[in-house]
Amino acid sequence: MKRTEPFEFYQPATLAEASRLLKENGPGGRFLAGGTDLVIAMKEKGLLPKYIVDLKRVPGLSGIRENSDGTITIGALTTMYAIETSPVIKKKYPFLAQSAAEVGSIQIRNRATIGGNMANATPSADVAPSLIALNATAKIASADDERSVALEEFFRGPGQNIMSADEILTEITIPRTGAQLVGEYIKFSPRDMMDLAYIGVAVAYNLGSDKKCQEVRIVLGAVAPTPIRAKNSEALLEGKVLTEELATKVGDEAAKESKPISDVRSSADYRRAMVGVMTKRAILNAAVGPAKSWLDRRDRRY
Amino acid sequence: MKKQVQFTLNGTRVNREVPNHRLLLDLLRDDIGVTGTKEGCGTGDCGACTVFLNGKPVNSCLVLSAELEGAEIVTIEGLKIGPELHPIQKAFIQDGGAQCGYCTPGMLMMSKALLDENQNPTEDEIRYALSGNLCRCTGYAKIIEAVQDAAAMLRNR
DSSP states (O other): OOOOOOOEEEOOSSHHHHHHHHHHHOTTEEEESSOTTHHHHHHHSOOOOSEEEEOTTSTTOOOEEEOTTSOEEEETTOBHHHHHHOHHHHHHOHHHHHHHHTSSOHHHHTTOBHHHHHHHTOTTOSHHHHHHHTTOEEEEEETTEEEEEEGGGTEEETTEESOOTTOEEEEEEEOOOOTTEEEEEEEEOSSSSSSOOSEEEEEEEEEOTTOBEEEEEEEEESSSSSOEEOHHHHHHHTTOBOOHHHHHHHHHHHHHHOOOOOOSSOOHHHHHHHHHHHHHHHHHHHHHOOOSSHHHHHHTTO | OEEEEEEEETTEEEEEEEETTOBHHHIIIIIIOOOOSOOSSSSSSSOTTEEEETTEEEEGGGOBGGGOTTOEEEOGGGOSBTTBOOHHHHHHHHHTOOSSOSSHHHHHHHHHHHHHHOSSOOHHHHHHHTTTOOOTTOOHHHHHHHHHHHHHHHHTO
16 A cells, blocks of 8 residues: 655634635645545555644644523534544434444544535535535635534535635534434445445425424435435425325426436446435335334345 | 654663654664564554554654653553563464464554453454454454453463
């Protein structure tokens, strides 16, 4: 395996300093979070950063916070394993914890961070569809500015996001959700572990005692240059009583809304067909309740 | 493009200058000469290079040495308890949990991570915990047996 080439290495203690380093040193710099994408890109894909700015010495960027207004904030340097095992996340958004658990191995998830994963903007990122289904926002900071954007608007294409080089994703916030929120994330991949999603489907909606689905969000991963909402499919389910027949129709619509490519993992046609099937199952599984174990999570895809 | 870092390796303090780009795996094996940790894929897929970094199992092939200031690292060499092999090591020997042995250090470290949290894991939980550790000899059945026996040894201690 190829080794990484020499580079300058900075460990700033504040966000402003981190941002300034990128601004002042110019092109060729990269922020480092967990390194599970960056170091692999340097070893495998010939990426040669001139300098690396490690964000892990900036205090306050990691951890999961339940705010008094019912929102939840996840610091950008929070690891996937911390999200997967967080009591708060598991209780309120079990499907988000599950989608974090779908990433790589435990070793990878102990390093990989949610901020790094979003900033890296891989179309197949497992956590992105679930977060978009939860209407999450991303806070972005630079030395002299700060802004919030809907995560849905954050991605621009494979490896591309809306941030400029000196901007840093600092946290993800999930707005207050209804007590009747249900959801499901299905990662579809022939391997149980250690593979990228062929497709990913996240579904979230409020399921009232009248059995009607409200505030439906259906988000697809790995079938377009960015994670995408399947808005026509959402509209089909909105306000309706869930039946298997309706779930099938919604799935068919989601397949039409997907824009997959053919690659080494799968043909576009197969991906499109599986979007239909997995969207239907995600909608139905969500109504049943969270998966009990990883085996349950795996088996109920089929 | 070098950095002075201080960290502990298996309980011993290390203070040395490291090239920024040196991977933890290479620092351990080539620079320090602690060679129990193995390189398999080099891209975080196989788990052969698993070490504990600040108490958590990670792929040392993806950690930059420049990040190590203040870190606490435990490798397979640090698994034994005094002069005694760790029960996980004893169980792997007893059950034939190693064939060619190349994945074994990573398997042992990951088993340790699992058993630290859960002293009575089911087979499914063991498979889940070891899903990032590949055995090219495909000796998984014996490995899982060894983890179960190690768990029993630890419970009866």
